[in-house]
Amino acid sequence: MPITETRIVTKRLRDRPDDSWTIEGALASGAYDVLRTALTMTPEAIQDEQVKASGLRGRGGAGFATATKWSFLPKDSFPRYLVINADEGEPSTFKDHMLIERDPHQLLEGIAIASFAVQCNLAFVYLRGEFALGYDRLTAAIDEARNRGFLGNNILGSGFDLDIIVHRGAGAYICGEETALLESLEGQRGMPRIRPPFPAVAGLYAKPTVVNNVETVSTLPHILRMGGEEYGKLGVNKSTGTRIFSLSGLVNRPGNYEVELGVTFRQLIDDLGGGVRNGGKVKFMIPGGASSQWLTGSDEHLDCPLDMDAVGQFGVMLGSGAVMVYDDTVDPVLVAWRLAKFFAHESCGKCTPCREGTGWIEKVLYRMSHGLGRADDLDMLLDVGDNISPGLNAPFSQTTICPLGPSAVSAVVSLNKYFRDEILARVATATEVSA
Numbered sequence: 494m495p496i497t498e499t500r501i502v503t504k505r506l507r508d509r510p511d512d513s514w515t516i517e518g519a520l521a522s523g524a525y526d527v528l529r530t531a532l533t534m535t536p537e538a539i540q541d542e543q544v545k546a547s548g549l550r551g552r553g554g555a556g557f558a559t560a561t562k563w564s565f566l567p568k569d570s571f572p573r574y575l576v577i578n579a580d581e582g583e584p585s586t587f588k589d590h591m592l593i594e595r596d597p598h599q600l601l602e603g604i605a606i607a608s609f610a611v612q613c614n615l616a617f618v619y620l621r622g623e624f625a626l627g628y629d630r631l632t633a634a635i636d637e638a639r640n641r642g643f644l645g646n647n648i649l650g651s652g653f654d655l656d657i658i659v660h661r662g663a664g665a666y667i668c669g670e671e672t673a674l675l676e677s678l679e680g681q682r683g684m685p686r687i688r689p690p691f692p693a694v695a696g697l698y699a700k701p702t703v704v705n706n707v708e709t710v711s712t713l714p715h716i717l718r719m720g721g722e723e724y725g726k727l728g729v730n731k732s733t734g735t736r737i738f739s740l741s742g743l744v745n746r747p748g749n750y751e752v753e754l755g756v757t758f759r760q761l762i763d764d765l766g767g768g769v770r771n772g773g774k775v776k777f778m779i780p781g782g783a784s785s786q787w788l789t790g791s792d793e794h795l796d797c798p799l800d801m802d803a804v805g806q807f808g809v810m811l812g813s814g815a816v817m818v819y820d821d822t823v824d825p826v827l828v829a830w831r832l833a834k835f836f837a838h839e840s841c842g843k844c845t846p847c848r849e850g851t852g853w854i855e856k857v858l859y860r861m862s863h864g865l866g867r868a869d870d871l872d873m874l875l876d877v878g879d880n881i882s883p884g885l886n887a888p889f890s891q892t893t894i895c896p897l898g899p900s901a902v903s904a905v906v907s908l909n910k911y912f913r914d915e916i917l918a919r920v921a922t923a924t925e926v927s928a
């Protein structure tokens with residue numbers, strides 16, 4: 494039986510394509526009902542009985558348990574801030590964009606629930622600068638929500654106050670990394686901070702801060718509506734609930750698909766994405782956005798469940814929830830070069846292995862992908878990579894401050910793992926021709 498989507502976070506926007514972002518459309522489909530109930534609960538009950546019980550893990554990339562992250566806030570230290578990461582710069586990821594544009598009230602309800610749960614009275618949304626329509630709809634939604642008493646002072650008569658500030662980014666991918674984001678929000682150049690201290694202890698303006706992704710927070714109203722334990726029954730193992738996967742590349746029906754965690758790559762690609770174009774086969778795929786290592790079209794890989802931990806057996810991650818699919822008409826070296834160019838361009842330059850290494854990786858991959866590769870190029874790339882991510886365990890080992898440098902190594906490791914023979918044979922043929 495082909496699978497279908499399990500629409501929870503995407504339900505309103507799919508059911509009401511013409512008005513899901515308006516206050517009328519949102520209220521007609523139950524928006525802010527859960528907030529009303531949440532404000533009658535204690536913050537501890539929301540944290541423990543709902544969010545912790547649901548097993549919710551962050552949808553921004555690292556998959557860290559949301560309730561655990563909140564629990565790191567030092568007790569009795571105020572003010573504290575909630576910052577929503579709406580930068581969505583990871584190549585091929587386009588789910589937050591959709592949630593912001595088409596269901597801003599769901600996000601606002603989630604922000605209000607999270608803010609009440611962590612006892613913060615001022616939240617920020619760090620919004621990718623290019624999301625022009627998203628900015629208009631989100632700021633209009635904030636005004637509407639304030640007018641109706643869902644934001645501002647004494648929300649719904651509960652005595653809880655919350656304001657939200659929307660800050661537009663200026664196009665740097667690194668500003669999606671949470672500490673670079675905080676620097677940028679403070680008006681500094683967006684460069685990651687050295688940890689500790691972690692944001693929970695000293696984040697925005699050196700105050701305790703939680704940084705959460707748009708999809709993570711948009712899930713909160715549904716966790717409270719269903720009940721944490723019930724939500725936690727969805728999904729598989731420690732990957733509970735649903736996630737939105739941005740499926741792209743050479744599939745017949747690219748797009749955002751919300752599925753219960755635990756379905757396989759094959760089901761996502763074939764049942765929802767309509768399979769590879771022109772009846773082709775998957776040659777390789779990149780899960781988790783550009784930062785992850787790659788998978789191939791082998792049965793073992795295609796039948797791997799979308800489980801944040803199980804995918805680790807192949808060295809990959811679900812990351813930001815993107816899956817790029819390629820068939821045998823695509824040169825993997827060219828793809829690796831294009832990704833390397835992105836990382837070299839986006840490196841903030843704060844640490845030497847990333848600043849220098851990403852540039853060299855890009856240059857060597859350029860010549861390899863343009864018919865000028867040398868026999869020892871691949872080994873040289875691995876050596877450069879090993880200096881950024883020792884043991885080549887990208888992105889988990891690093892000589893750098895943040896995981897951007899190691900992310901640039903993922904494609905190199907994948908080329909060596911799956912395409913070494915093909916690449917060396919190609920170099921040998923090119924050398925013969927030129928001789």
Ligand SMILES: Cc1cc2nc3c(=O)[nH]c(=O)nc-3n(C[C@H](O)[C@H](O)[C@H](O)COP(=O)(O)O)c2cc1C
Nearest residue numbers: 551552553554578580581582669670671705706709
């Ligand atoms: C280079 C880099 C870019 C990132 N970009 C984003 C982003 O655009 N959106 C996002 O939510 N998280 C991004 N992250 C992850 C954040 O640092 C952080 O883990 C996340 O916002 C936490 O939210 P969550 O716990 O709800 O997943 C990025 C991380 C790195 C290293």
Ligand code: SF4
Nearest residue numbers: 842843844847893895
């Ligand atoms: S790893 Fe790269 S992007 Fe991250 S702090 Fe270092 S130089 Fe900047």
